[in-house]
Amino acid sequence: MTSGTWRVLALPPLDIALLRALVDPLGGAAELTVPETRDAAGLHAALADADVVIGDFTGALALDEAAVAAAPKLAFVQMPQVGVDGVDLKALTEAGVPVANTAGANARAVAEWAVGATFALCRQLAWADRRVRAGDWPQNEVLARGTREIHALRIGIVGYGAIGVRAAELFTALGADVAYWTRTPREQAVAAYLPLDELVAASDVIVLAVPLTADTAGLFDAARIARMKPRALLVNVARGGLVDEDALAAALDSGALGGAALDVFAAEPAPADSPLRRHDNVLLSPHVAGATAEAQSSIIGKVIDNVAAAVRGEPVSGVVNGLDPVIRRR
Incomplete structure (x- = not known):
């Protein structure tokens, strides 16, 4: 490795050939490294010489305060996702390390x-599928459980970033009445703002599309869930x-809520004894x-472009912690 070569540490648990594709366009300007072991010791050892880190979308190798302290040369962190809850933004900002995400890519x-999940809940698709596979033919039961059409529903979107905007557009195209909440109302939006x-x-359907931060953690606690429509x-x-x-x-058990569609959980994987698994x-x-082919291609493209920009001294895009987007080696 020459003195001018950037060391790019890739943390996602992906095939090494795929990870190398992230730096191949840079030729000898960058060298890919990965941790020898996927634990804190392996992470800290690998961070010692890293100039750029591509974060772990699983969150298993988190860039917490201890990891940041173990990375004296770190100049840039690129997350291959929108969420940045897998890094300690405060510690990285204090260390002068810009952090970028891939907002909008997926x-x-x-x-x-x-x-699609709203369709599935409204038409009892998953429940009916399980019953038919078990040998039943529950035509009357499906109707008795309650079936609804999306155009007749009020959709409430919590968070109006790229995902919230897209969701509002899609639900609106289906004829639904759509409203949204975000901390800063938008001047131009396809949906109406509500506190x-x-x-x-x-709302008949609440869609959560807001980032997890210290302010939004537990946003839908027991009190707020109790405010939802029957x-x-x-x-x-x-x-x-x-x-x-x-x-x-508890709200599902009591019948207060009609259903939930969850792609994410407080602990992932969801615990085996979680009542949500059995509901x-x-x-x-x-x-x-x-996780679509189109979204993954877009994310990979954004990661490659930003790593290349960092190495070439050009501004990176998507910096989320307010630091200079021109990356400088330490």
Whole structure:
């Protein structure tokens, strides 16, 4: 390795050939490294010489305060996803390390999952599938459980970033009445803005598409879940930490809520004894709402472009912690 070669540490648990493709376009300007072991010791050892880190989308190799302290040369962190809850933004910002995400790269995929999950809940698709596979033919039972058409529903979207905007567009195209909440209302939006608790109380379907932060953790606690309309549906494509899962399970058990579709959980995988795993009115998904071929191609393209920009001294895009987008080696 020459003195001018950038060391790019890739943390995602992917095939090494795929990871090398992230730096191959740079030729000898960058060298790919991976941790020898997927634990804190392996991570810290690998960070010692890293100039650039491509974060772990699973969260298993988190860039916490201790990891940041173990990375004296670190100049840039690129997350291969929208969420940045797998890094300590405060520690990285204090260390002067810009952090970028791939905002918008999988927005369409996640928004389509939210719409598809709403369809599945409204028409009892997963429940009916399980019954038919078991040998039943529950035509009358499906209707008795309650079936609805999306155009007749009020959709409330919590969070109006790229995913929220796309979801609003798709639900609106289906004829639904769509409203949204975000901390800063948008001047131009296809949906109407409502204060959060008013949105919760008025919506037949709540779609969570807001980032997980210190301010939004537990946003849907027992009190807010209790404000939801009777038999309302909750669709979470954001982060599990937004929702009190025990309160959600209790609301489903009591019949206060009509169902939930969850692509994310507070702990992933969801614990084997989680009541949500066994609930007939819950659609479960293993954090794959954004996992389409199109979205993955877009994410990889954004990661490659940003790593290349960092190495070439050009501004990177998507910096989320307010630091200079021109990356400088240490």
